[in-house]
Amino acid sequence: MSVSEIRTCQNCSAPFDIASEDLNFYTKISVPPPTFCPECRMQRRFSWRNERTLHRNKCAKTGKPLISGFAPDPAFADSASVATSAKEAAPAGKAGYVVYDRDVWWSDDWDPLAFGIEYDFSKPFFTQFDALMRRAPQPAVFNARTTNCEYANHVGEIKNGYLLAASWGSENVAYGSRVNFCKDSQDVFGVFNCELCYELIASVKCYRTHFSHNCEACTDSFFLFDCKGCTNCVGCVNLRNKSYHILNKPYSRDEYLKKLAELKLDTVSGLAAARKEFEALKARQPHRYAALVNCQNVTGDSVYGTSNCTACFDIGGDTKDSKWIINGAKMEGVYDGYGVGVVSGLIYEAVDTGDQGERMCFDIVVWSSTNAFYSYNCIGCQNLFGCVGLRNKQNCILNRQYSKEEFENLRAKIVAHMSEVPYVDKKGRVYKYGEFFPTELSPFGYNETVAQEYFPLTKAEAEAKGFNWREPEERQYTVTKRPEELPERITDVPDSITNEVIQCANAKGSTLGDSLRSNLGGCTTAFRIIPQELQFYRRLNLPLPKLCPNCRHYARLAKRNPPKLWKRNCMCVSSNHRHGHGSCPEEFETTYSPERPEIVYCEACYQSEVA
Numbered sequence: 001m002s003v004s005e006i007r008t009c010q011n012c013s014a015p016f017d018i019a020s021e022d023l024n025f026y027t028k029i030s031v032p033p034p035t036f037c038p039e040c041r042m043q044r045r046f047s048w049r050n051e052r053t054l055h056r057n058k059c060a061k062t063g064k065p066l067i068s069g070f071a072p073d074p075a076f077a078d079s080a081s082v083a084t085s086a087k088e089a090a091p092a093g094k095a096g097y098v099v100y101d102r103d104v105w106w107s108d109d110w111d112p113l114a115f116g117i118e119y120d121f122s123k124p125f126f127t128q129f130d131a132l133m134r135r136a137p138q139p140a141v142f143n144a145r146t147t148n149c150e151y152a153n154h155v156g157e158i159k160n161g162y163l164l165a166a167s168w169g170s171e172n173v174a175y176g177s178r179v180n181f182c183k184d185s186q187d188v189f190g191v192f193n194c195e196l197c198y199e200l201i202a203s204v205k206c207y208r209t210h211f212s213h214n215c216e217a218c219t220d221s222f223f224l225f226d227c228k229g230c231t232n233c234v235g236c237v238n239l240r241n242k243s244y245h246i247l248n249k250p251y252s253r254d255e256y257l258k259k260l261a262e263l264k265l266d267t268v269s270g271l272a273a274a275r276k277e278f279e280a281l282k283a284r285q286p287h288r289y290a291a292l293v294n295c296q297n298v299t300g301d302s303v304y305g306t307s308n309c310t311a312c313f314d315i316g317g318d319t320k321d322s323k324w325i326i327n328g329a330k331m332e333g334v335y336d337g338y339g340v341g342v343v344s345g346l347i348y349e350a351v352d353t354g355d356q357g358e359r360m361c362f363d364i365v366v367w368s369s370t371n372a373f374y375s376y377n378c379i380g381c382q383n384l385f386g387c388v389g390l391r392n393k394q395n396c397i398l399n400r401q402y403s404k405e406e407f408e409n410l411r412a413k414i415v416a417h418m419s420e421v422p423y424v425d426k427k428g429r430v431y432k433y434g435e436f437f438p439t440e441l442s443p444f445g446y447n448e449t450v451a452q453e454y455f456p457l458t459k460a461e462a463e464a465k466g467f468n469w470r471e472p473e474e475r476q477y478t479v480t481k482r483p484e485e486l487p488e489r490i491t492d493v494p495d496s497i498t499n500e501v502i503q504c505a506n507a508k509g510s511t512l513g514d515s516l517r518s519n520l521g522g523c524t525t526a527f528r529i530i531p532q533e534l535q536f537y538r539r540l541n542l543p544l545p546k547l548c549p550n551c552r553h554y555a556r557l558a559k560r561n562p563p564k565l566w567k568r569n570c571m572c573v574s575s576n577h578r579h580g581h582g583s584c585p586e587e588f589e590t591t592y593s594p595e596r597p598e599i600v601y602c603e604a605c606y607q608s609e610v611a
C-alpha cells in the first residue's frame, strides 16, 4: 500500500491513510474520498443493521399483529395504523415507520412509487431521504422462502428458525447468527454445514461438537479450539486428525470413555470444571495470528481463497482487490461492506448488498441492481438514487419515476446540491455526497443494531455521540425459577420447565454471573425454554443454560476477536524452528491486540506447533 494522503476522521479525529489505490477506486465510482476513518465508517454502516431486536408491531395495511425489526411508534400507531394508500400513510417527517406484513409487502397490492417525493432543493438530501424512509412501507422482517420463522430477521431458505439472524439454508436452528446450511443446532455463531452442535463459534462441517471455536470437521467433541478432523476429544487446542484426546493428551478408547464419564459433561458443574481446564490449556498454547487460508497478500481474519485484500474478515472465497469487508464472498473491487458479494462490479459502503449487479454504493439490502445509490431495500433495479422498497424499477429518485434523461440531469443536480447544502447532524458532523447515511437517521436504536455488537456503548455514551437509543420494552416478568434452582442434569428437568419464567443469571438480584453485569448486550432479565429447545438438550444430554439468549449471544461475541488489526511480531522463541535460536523475526497484522495475554505466532511457527 502506498499512502498518498493522511486525513483526519471527522468523527473520531484519528488520522487515517488514503492509499493511491483507494483514490483510484473513488475516482472509478466518482465519489470524493471519505471523511470518516475505516473504523468509524464500519460503525456507521452497522448502525443501520438490526438483525436481532424484534418488536411486536402491526401491519399498516391489514392491521394484522406481527413481529418486526421496526419498533411500533406510539405517535404513528394513533393516526395511521391502517394505511391503505399513500395519502393515509404517515406524512413526511412524522416519527415512525410504516410496516407491512412480509407477504403483503411482497405482493403487488400496493405501489411503492405512490409514496414518492419530489426533490426539494431547499432541504438537505438526507432529510428528504429520512422522510421517504418513514413514508414508504417497510417489510416487517427481511426474510424470504422460510417456513415457521416468525422470530427471525435477515434470513433466507430456513425451516423452523427461532431467534435466528443473518442466516441461510438451515433447518431446526435456534438462537443463532450467521448460520448457513446447518441442521438441528442451537446457540451458534458463524457456522457452516454443521449438525447437532451447541455453543459453536466460527466453525465448519462439525457434528455433535459443543462449546468449541475455530474448528473444522470435528465430531463428538467438547471444548475444542482451532482443531481439525478430531473425533471424541475434550478440551483440546491445535490438534489435527486426533481422536480420544483429553486436554491434548492421548488415551486408549476405554480409558477415554472412563475419563469422559468422570468429567460428567452432562452436568452444569462438570461443564464448568472442564471449561476451566480447557481455558488454562488454551492460554498456554500458541494462537495463529490470523486464519488466512489459500490467500495471497491479504490482511484480516477468517478469510479463504482470496487475494490482494486489506482488513477483510469472514470472507468465504473468490474475493480480490477489496478492502474493509466483513462477511462476504465472490467479489472484486468492493470497498466497505457488511454482508456483500456475489457481484461482478463495484460496491462501496454497503450493507447486505450484491447478488449480481454493479455500482451499488451507499446501499442497504439492495440486490441485483445496477447504478443504485443511497437506496434501501431495492431489488432488480437500474438507475436509482435515494429510493426505498422498489422492485424492478428504472430511473427513480426518492421513489419518483423519471425518464432516463431526466434521471441523469436531476441526479447530477442532487449530487452537486448534497455538497452545497450538506446534512449536518446534531453533533455537527457534515454529510456531503460520498458519505453513508448518518447514524442519527437510522430507523433503529444504536443498541438494537450490529453496531452494538462490535462497538458496544452505554446509553449515555451513545447519546453523547448523538446516536439513537431505544429503551427495551418494559418487561414485567414474574420469575418462577431462579437460575440456581435449575437441575444439574437435563434428565432431572420435567416437561413443565417450558411453563417457567427463568431469571437470567446476569439479571440484577441474581446470585450467579458477574461477567456480563454491564449489560451492553441488553439482558432480557428472564427467559423461557421453548419445547423445541428442551428436546434439543435432551437429545444431546446437555444441561439447561442459566443465561438469557441475549446474554448467551453476547458471550459468544466476546470470544471472537474484533475486526481490527494491530501490527505485531511473532512471539515464538523456539529453537527448533526455521528461524533458529532467538525470537522469530516475522511481522504480521493480527486481531490480537498487543495487551492481550495470548501467545501469538506467525503461520510458519504455528504450523510447526500443531500436532
Ligand SMILES: [Zn+2]
Binding pocket: 009, 010, 011, 012, 013, 014, 036, 037, 038, 039, 040, 041
Ligand atoms: Zn474515526
Ligand SMILES: [Zn+2]
Binding pocket: 504, 505, 506, 507, 522, 523, 524, 525, 526, 547, 548, 549, 550, 551
Ligand atoms: Zn441475560
Ligand SMILES: [Zn+2]
Binding pocket: 570, 571, 572, 584, 585, 586, 601, 602, 603, 604, 605, 606
Ligand atoms: Zn514465527
Ligand SMILES: [Zn+2]
Binding pocket: 572, 573, 574, 577, 578, 579, 584, 604, 605
Ligand atoms: Zn518459531
